[in-house]
Amino acid sequence: MAPPHPKPKRILPAATTIEADRVQAVLFDWDGTLLDSYHADSTAYQAMFKKLGIAWGIAELEKHYSPNWHRVYRAAGIPKERWAQADQLWRAAYASLRPALMPGTRRVLRQLAGNYVLGLVTSGNRARVRGQLRKFGFAQVFRAAVFAEDAQQRKPHPAPLKLALVRLQLRADECIYVGDSPEDIEMAHRAGVRAIAVLGPFPNHKRLRAAGASELLESLDELPATLRKMRSAAAKKRRNG
Numbered sequence: 517m518a519p520p521h522p523k524p525k526r527i528l529p530a531a532t533t534i535e536a537d538r539v540q541a542v543l544f545d546w547d548g549t550l551l552d553s554y555h556a557d558s559t560a561y562q563a564m565f566k567k568l569g570i571a572w573g574i575a576e577l578e579k580h581y582s583p584n585w586h587r588v589y590r591a592a593g594i595p596k597e598r599w600a601q602a603d604q605l606w607r608a609a610y611a612s613l614r615p616a617l618m619p620g621t622r623r624v625l626r627q628l629a630g631n632y633v634l635g636l637v638t639s640g641n642r643a644r645v646r647g648q649l650r651k652f653g654f655a656q657v658f659r660a661a662v663f664a665e666d667a668q669q670r671k672p673h674p675a676p677l678k679l680a681l682v683r684l685q686l687r688a689d690e691c692i693y694v695g696d697s698p699e700d701i702e703m704a705h706r707a708g709v710r711a712i713a714v715l716g717p718f719p720n721h722k723r724l725r726a727a728g729a730s731e732l733l734e735s736l737d738e739l740p741a742t743l744r745k746m747r748s749a750a751a752k753k754r755r756n757g
Contacts, residue, residue, distance in 0.1 A: 539710075539747070541659075541686055542628055543635035543677070545695035546645055547583065549718035550621045550737070555717070556613035561588070562692035564602055568594065578719040582697050583639040584670045607644070617652060618716065620737040626656055627740045636661040637680050637703075638691065639671050660684050672702035677709060694739065696720070701727035712742065 522724055547553040552681035565572045570592050580591035586599065586607075594602055627633060635658055637644055642663035647654050667675040680689060688708035695701060695715030704711035705728070713729035714736055716723055727730060731742050 538750075539632070539690060539692050539743075541633040541635055541684055541689055541691045542743070543637050543660075543680055543693045543709075544658075545583075545639050545693075545697070546636060546638035546648075546702050548618075548696035548718045549694060549700075549714055550618055550625075551615055551648065552618045552717055553615040554719075556610055556615040557718075559613060560606045560610035564605040565592065567605045568598070568602060570594070581719060583697050584672075585639075586670070607641070610644070615648075618736050620735065622652075623652070624736050624739050626695050628743070629657065632743075633659045633684060633686075635659055635680050635684055635691075637664070637676050639676075641665070671697075672699040672706065674703055674707035677703050677707040681707070681709075692743070696724065698723040698727040701729045712739065714739070 523575060544550055547557065558574060561577050562572075562574065565577075567656060573594055575590070577588070580588055582588055585603075589596075589599055589602055592696075595721065620713075625634065638661075640663060642665050645661075645663055646655075649661075650658075660680050662676045662680045662683070664670065667673075667679050669675040681691065686692070689710075691709050692712060693700065693704040693707075693709045694712045694714060695704070696714050696718060699718050701711045701713055701724070711729045712731045712733065713724050713727060714733045731746070733742060
């Protein structure tokens with residue numbers, strides 16, 4: 517999807533404070549942030565649970581939902597030796613579904629691409645997300661993309677986001693991460709990256725509001741103006757010493 521990367525460099529140390537007017541890249545989560553995938557995701561889960569004989573409905577899924585689906589498997593009591601089967605059943609059910617983009621996704625990415633490098637850090641499977649990126653014409657939009665298979669640890673561990681920094685050859689203080697889950701925000705914090713939260717379709721709004729993001733947006737449409745405001749405030753602060 518993305519062009520080949522040069523030999524990765526080490527991540528440069530972050531500054532002690534993250535100044536918005538020095539930010540060069542905006543990195544995004546995919547599901548729930550740019551893609552309105554909750555209905556497809558939950559439908560595939562319910563089909564998988566039924567095939568495995570697990571008496572879970574939408575209420576149980578919403579209570580235990582995490583972008584790290586292994587946490588969902590553990591909560592549902594799926595033995596580890598059956599996780600591969602669960603993955604296969606979920607993918608088979610999801611394959612017939614066609615989630616749409618979140619409102620404003622195309623417009624926001626188009627606006628930001630003129631001022632920032634764009635990246636993607638998702639818990640989604642590479643084959644699935646790449647296929648969706650091609651479908652929506654986003655195959656060349658993101659300078660770097662990190663998928664579930666690219667890092668040994670998953671969100672909220674900082675490894676996926678740190679890998680994206682290596683691929684972009686940028687410091688943590690030069691990037692902002694945008695996501696819709698508390699795991700996104702925790703990952704960003706642990707990687708030293710400023711985090712912006714966007715309320716999305718997944719059932720996590722209470723926990724997301726408590727996650728401590730620098731900004732909490734009601735919708736993705738607010739992101740360009742929020743970044744402009746952050747950049748202007750940081751530049752003014754620096755001028756005033």
